Amino acid sequence: MSGREKLEGQVFGDFTAIEYIGDKKYNLRCNICGEYRELYATNIKKCIGVTCSSKKTDVLDLTGQTIGEWLVLQYVGNKKYWCRCSCGREQEVRKANLINGSSKSCGHNKNHYGNLLGQQFGEWTVIGRENYLWKDITNRFY
Numbered sequence: 001m002s003g004r005e006k007l008e009g010q011v012f013g014d015f016t017a018i019e020y021i022g023d024k025k026y027n028l029r030c031n032i033c034g035e036y037r038e039l040y041a042t043n044i045k046k047c048i049g050v051t052c053s054s055k056k057t058d059v060l061d062l063t064g065q066t067i068g069e070w071l072v073l074q075y076v077g078n079k080k081y082w083c084r085c086s087c088g089r090e091q092e093v094r095k096a097n098l099i100n101g102s103s104k105s106c107g108h109n110k111n112h113y114g115n116l117l118g119q120q121f122g123e124w125t126v127i128g129r130e131n132y133l134w135k136d137i138t139n140r141f142y
Helices: 041-045 053-057 095-100
Strands: 015-022 025-030 036-040 070-077 080-085 090-094 124-130 133-136
Touching: 015 036, 025 041, 036 041, 070 090, 080 095, 090 095
Parallel strands: none
Antiparallel strands: 015 025, 025 036, 070 080, 080 090, 124 133
């Protein structure tokens, strides 16, 4: 162990070196999120790998924003937000889906055709609906 530089207690980027674990490696703890990480001394001294991973993923805070029909209420971790739809339903939504627009609501208005009751389509007359399927006079669903 002679000749090694003692890094314990020193701060490197977002991390503090906690202990030497052998083989030129140190155990580090993140000063932001508490994550532990093992790194080689040479990487630590060059500040390689000492940036908190939560800083990279949470740079853009969406809390309070309205995206599509979602009102973003709070960040719940793991790249997800707790959101309220315009219809009142609340659920977790992935941050990427909010940003790229692939989630605009909870899906409460999946019926893009409106009310089809009583309408005729060729020989078919719509007489009811079950879930997302429409029922004709012969009780067949489509």
